[in-house]
Amino acid sequence: MKALDDLLARRIYLGVTGLSRAGKTVFVTSLIHNLLRADTRAEECPLRGLDVFDEDRLIGGSLRHDANATVPEFPYRKALQAITGESPQWPEPTRGISRIRIDLRFRRSDGGLTGQAATRLGLTTGTLQLEIVDYPGEWLVDLPMLGMEFEDWSAAMLAQAERGIRAELSRDWLAFVRQRPPGAPHDEEWAEQASALYAEYLRACSERHLRNLQPGRFLHPADLRGASVLRFCPLPDLTGRGEPGSLHATFRAKFHDYQEKVVRAFYRKHFAGLDRQVVLVDALSALNDGQEAFEDQSEALAAILQSFRHGKYSLLGWLMGRRISKVLFAATKADHVIRGDRLHLENLTRRMLHVLDENNTIKTSADTHVQAIAAIRATKDTRRADNGREILIGRRPDDPHEFPLEPGAIPLDFPPDWAALDYRFWDFQPDPAPSWQHSGFPTLRMPEVLNFLIGEDLK
Ligand SMILES: Nc1nc2c(ncn2[C@@H]2O[C@H](COP(=O)(O)OP(=O)(O)OP(=O)(O)O)[C@@H](O)[C@H]2O)c(=O)[nH]1
Numbered sequence: 001m002k003a004l005d006d007l008l009a010r011r012i013y014l015g016v017t018g019l020s021r022a023g024k025t026v027f028v029t030s031l032i033h034n035l036l037r038a039d040t041r042a043e044e045c046p047l048r049g050l051d052v053f054d055e056d057r058l059i060g061g062s063l064r065h066d067a068n069a070t071v072p073e074f075p076y077r078k079a080l081q082a083i084t085g086e087s088p089q090w091p092e093p094t095r096g097i098s099r100i101r102i103d104l105r106f107r108r109s110d111g112g113l114t115g116q117a118a119t120r121l122g123l124t125t126g127t128l129q130l131e132i133v134d135y136p137g138e139w140l141v142d143l144p145m146l147g148m149e150f151e152d153w154s155a156a157m158l159a160q161a162e163r164g165i166r167a168e169l170s171r172d173w174l175a176f177v178r179q180r181p182p183g184a185p186h187d188e189e190w191a192e193q194a195s196a197l198y199a200e201y202l203r204a205c206s207e208r209h210l211r212n213l214q215p216g217r218f219l220h221p222a223d224l225r226g227a228s229v230l231r232f233c234p235l236p237d238l239t240g241r242g243e244p245g246s247l248h249a250t251f252r253a254k255f256h257d258y259q260e261k262v263v264r265a266f267y268r269k270h271f272a273g274l275d276r277q278v279v280l281v282d283a284l285s286a287l288n289d290g291q292e293a294f295e296d297q298s299e300a301l302a303a304i305l306q307s308f309r310h311g312k313y314s315l316l317g318w319l320m321g322r323r324i325s326k327v328l329f330a331a332t333k334a335d336h337v338i339r340g341d342r343l344h345l346e347n348l349t350r351r352m353l354h355v356l357d358e359n360n361t362i363k364t365s366a367d368t369h370v371q372a373i374a375a376i377r378a379t380k381d382t383r384r385a386d387n388g389r390e391i392l393i394g395r396r397p398d399d400p401h402e403f404p405l406e407p408g409a410i411p412l413d414f415p416p417d418w419a420a421l422d423y424r425f426w427d428f429q430p431d432p433a434p435s436w437q438h439s440g441f442p443t444l445r446m447p448e449v450l451n452f453l454i455g456e457d458l459k
């Protein structure tokens with residue numbers, strides 16, 4: 001029976017992505033920890049609301065280490081240790097792609113096709129092998145590059161570099177590339193300097209919370225650090241396609257290599273194998289960052305959305321293999337807003353996606369859902385004694401004590417009315433609650449997230 005049980009075990013690949021600092025590491029850590037710690041006898045289990053758990057069918061989860069994996073393992077223990085250690089901290093930023101697998105044993109329900117078929121065979125239990133892949137949303141921002149020639153891309157990047165706060169950040173790189181005409185003979189040392197200055201400019205943008213940055217690998221090179229495929233950048237004043245041997249022609253060829261060996265290779269090797277996808281959207285930090293950063297992050301999100309378009313007009317039309325059947329857009333860090341505003345956060349995110357997805361193509365491509373969540377809840381809800389207004393209690397980075405804090409209100413419109421905006425993002429720190437290590441993390445709506453993504457597979 002065990003062999004048959006294994007044969008019927010389903011493997012689901014769940015992609016977790018989002019732009020830098022969106023909350024990917026915290027999300028995966030919370031999901032794994034809470035599944036490992038599931039205890040139906042506990043009065044307050046954070047999985048309450050997850051169907052397989054509420055129906056008392058979840059037997060337990062266990063981590064599986066894959067000795068042959070070619071992708072680094074997700075740093076679960078390290079992240080857990082940081083959050084639940086003696087002086088709790090959020091986990092460190094992570095780089096590149098990582099994966100982790102948890103096997104979930106469950107009792108089959110009478111509903112669901114697999115469940116019925118398996119029960120008929122006398123199999124009352126099943127296993128879901130959940131393989132989680134965490135990768136930077138910045139890599140998806142590269143997708144529109146596939147539809148462009150080097151010359152058009154250069155012109156677009158140059159125009160962008162001259163706008164708003166970018167003008168100041170791009171000064172050194174622009175001054176450098178303008179010194180030499182694109183028709184000049186190629187020189188590897190010059191190319192290295194130009195691309196290094198361009199990468200520095202992108203990093204400076206990223207520090208100012210701009211996120212619509214291409215090529216994404218300049219920021220998260222992962223295994224391509226120092227590789228010559230990254231030794232190019234946009235060039236000014238391009239005409240024609242460049243004489244052979246010129247800077248122009250060489251950069252054009254590198255751009256083409258980047259399209260094929262980096263962007264397409266990522267989609268083919270990793271993205272094509274995903275069954276489900278979570279896109280974490282940190283609309284709150286974006287609001288806090290102000291209009292320019294917010295608009296820039298929205299453009300990055302619009303580029304990301306293109307990855308979920310199927311069909312004739314999609315840039316991924318060539319991509320074969322399985323298709324992502326469910327996409328969840330999760331507005332993260334919902335514990336940063338008062339209870340009455342969480343629905344507003346969800347609505348703002350929904351409107352934002354709706355506006356960005358001009359042709360409604362993602363809606364018609366996969367089953368999509370928008371939800372405001374907190375993977376780890378670092379605040380408590382309460383009311384002010386004097387006027388009864390809802391407020392939050394939480395910890396700031398500079399003080400270990402709890403404080404009542406008022407984050408202000410979430411705007412109802414997208415784009416927001418910037419003149420009227422009164423929202424403040426406090427950098428709440430994790431609670432040193434000892435129970436977190438044993439009973440799991442308190443969350444907002446994580447059980448619903450799991451119901452949407454894998455509920456059917458646990459029937
Ligand atoms: N209060 C609260 N803060 C969160 C939550 N998730 C993430 N954060 C905050 O967001 C920061 C970034 O979270 P990470 O999970 O490291 O984000 P990431 O997307 O993995 O970031 P990179 O690895 O840099 O790409 C954390 O350091 C926390 O400050 C949450 O559920 N609640």
Ligand SMILES: [Mg+2]
Pocket residue numbers: 024025026092093094095
């Ligand atoms: Mg991370």
